Amino acid sequence: MRIDLHTHSSVSDGTDPPAAVMRQARAAGLDVIALTDHDTVGGHAEAMRELPPGLTFVPGMELSCRLDGHSVHMLAYLFDPASPELAAQVQRIRDDRVRRAEAMVARLADLGTGVTWESVTAIAGDGVVGRPHIARALAAAGVVDAPASAFSQEWIGMGGRAYVGRYALAPARAIELIRAAGGVAVLAHPRAGRDGWLVPDDVLAMLAGHGLAGIEIWHPDHDFPERAQLLDLADELGLVASGGSDDHGTLTGHRIGCETVAPEAYEQLVERSTGAVPVSA
Numbered sequence: 001m002r003i004d005l006h007t008h009s010s011v012s013d014g015t016d017p018p019a020a021v022m023r024q025a026r027a028a029g030l031d032v033i034a035l036t037d038h039d040t041v042g043g044h045a046e047a048m049r050e051l052p053p054g055l056t057f058v059p060g061m062e063l064s065c066r067l068d069g070h071s072v073h074m075l076a077y078l079f080d081p082a083s084p085e086l087a088a089q090v091q092r093i094r095d096d097r098v099r100r101a102e103a104m105v106a107r108l109a110d111l112g113t114g115v116t117w118e119s120v121t122a123i124a125g126d127g128v129v130g131r132p133h134i135a136r137a138l139a140a141a142g143v144v145d146a147p148a149s150a151f152s153q154e155w156i157g158m159g160g161r162a163y164v165g166r167y168a169l170a171p172a173r174a175i176e177l178i179r180a181a182g183g184v185a186v187l188a189h190p191r192a193g194r195d196g197w198l199v200p201d202d203v204l205a206m207l208a209g210h211g212l213a214g215i216e217i218w219h220p221d222h223d224f225p226e227r228a229q230l231l232d233l234a235d236e237l238g239l240v241a242s243g244g245s246d247d248h249g250t251l252t253g254h255r256i257g258c259e260t261v262a263p264e265a266y267e268q269l270v271e272r273s274t275g276a277v278p279v280s281a
Helices: 018-027 046-050 082-111 117-124 131-140 169-178 201-209 224-237 263-272
Strands: 033-034 058-065 070-077 183-189 212-216 238-244
Touching: 018 033, 018 117, 046 058, 046 082, 058 082, 070 169, 082 117, 082 131, 117 131, 117 183, 117 224, 169 183, 169 201, 183 263, 201 224, 212 224, 224 238, 238 263
Parallel strands: 033 058, 183 212, 212 238
Antiparallel strands: 058 070, 070 183
């Protein structure tokens, strides 16, 4: 049984529509796939409608959080998206994403990059506009050689010339909201911080005390020593060892299924949820 619990579609910052992500998952030999777009469940209906035979869909979302000035991502699974408090916070995050993106594009215009709001929204399409779309616009304009190069002090990296902060939840609050909506919370890639900051062990212990269900261990950006250390920590804290490909389509080389989760870990997450349920074709 092959299970990938971390993927993205064009509804957030992936490059492929949810239906295409589902087809790619089945073609990659997956049995279970979670769609975890950033701060939105907008792709769930299409994903479930186009679910290929033999594939099970896990409703998910990657919530934007911030701790001590650092970006932290919280994966939510099997929650009720209509839960009032969670829905209100997700809407606030999305609204502030737009404000932030507009401010960053304005700064880039002042820096003479030629990047416009129109060029960024054309890349984002119907997705929630975020820094990855701005990075792709910078690359398309020839300002940087690749989108990844945009996340620097020169451009849109933390503290960069065009960087603008945004609203995000405290991780403990995110866990509280996810659990209140019947879902389970898994901390995403704790050893792969984009700004170089790694989530400390004492923070993981603190979050476990707040009801964190698992930590993402099987992730492309975690090396073997980090995985071994996280496995020991998960065992010590009673956390589920989760993970996935964190696929973003073309941006990450269509890597769905490159990292998978043990069936027992998946079953533990499902057992801990009281909200939504996995959907099979």
